[in-house]
Amino acid sequence: MKMILAIINHDDAHSVIQALSHGGFRVTKLATTGGFLMAGNVTVLTCVDDDKVQEVLDIIKKGSHSRKQVIPTTSEMGMGFAPTMPVEVVVGGATVIILNVERFEQI
Ligand code: 2BA
Numbered sequence: 633m634k635m636i637l638a639i640i641n642h643d644d645a646h647s648v649i650q651a652l653s654h655g656g657f658r659v660t661k662l663a664t665t666g667g668f669l670m671a672g673n674v675t676v677l678t679c680v681d682d683d684k685v686q687e688v689l690d691i692i693k694k695g696s697h698s699r700k701q702v703i704p705t706t707s708e709m710g711m712g713f714a715p716t717m718p719v720e721v722v723v724g725g726a727t728v729i730i731l732n733v734e735r736f737e738q739i
Contacts, residue, residue: 633733634685638676638692639664641699641724645674648695648726652678655691669703669723679733689728696725 640648645661652659662675680688702718 633679633681633736635677635679635731635733636685636688636692637729637731638678638696639666639727639729640674640676640692640696641726642672642674643699644696644724644726645676648692649676651691651695652676652688655687657684657688657691666723669701669721671701679736685730692726692728698722698724 638648649659649661657678657680660677662677664673664675665671666673676692678688699722700720701723702720704718705716
């Protein structure tokens with residue numbers, strides 16, 4: 633069994649979770665925040681048998697889109713902080729982490 637943690641853009645999360653649920657997968661949704669942009673994203677947690685991992689990845693891949701995000705930056709100019717050129721980063725599709733599950737129980 634594997635635990636799949638997928639960090640997904642907030643705008644994609646609803647449709648990905650719906651697609652996983654329709655596919656028969658049980659899902660837990662965590663409200664998370666990216667450490668770089670400090671913007672909200674969604675971490676989807678699902679535990680599945682090994683032979684279902686690819687199916688889950690396909691659903692996540694289909695529903696997760698990359699986006700360009702522009703972030704303002706500032707720099708120290710000696711007399712305080714001054715605005716500089718905004719920086720563009722590409723966020724997503726999804727960042728997926730797959731872990732071995734030692735034991736799974738529902739009590
Ligand atoms: P954030 O940390 O807010 O990162 C948002 C986007 O900013 C990243 O998109 C990447 O394009 C850029 N970025 C992040 N750290 C950077 C850095 N040190 N220098 C330059 N650019 C940087 P993604 O790579 O698609 O990541 C989206 C979100 O997935 C991240 O949000 C974070 O919440 C999570 N994530 C990504 N890689 C991770 C990892 N190795 N471990 C844990 N979480 C991760």
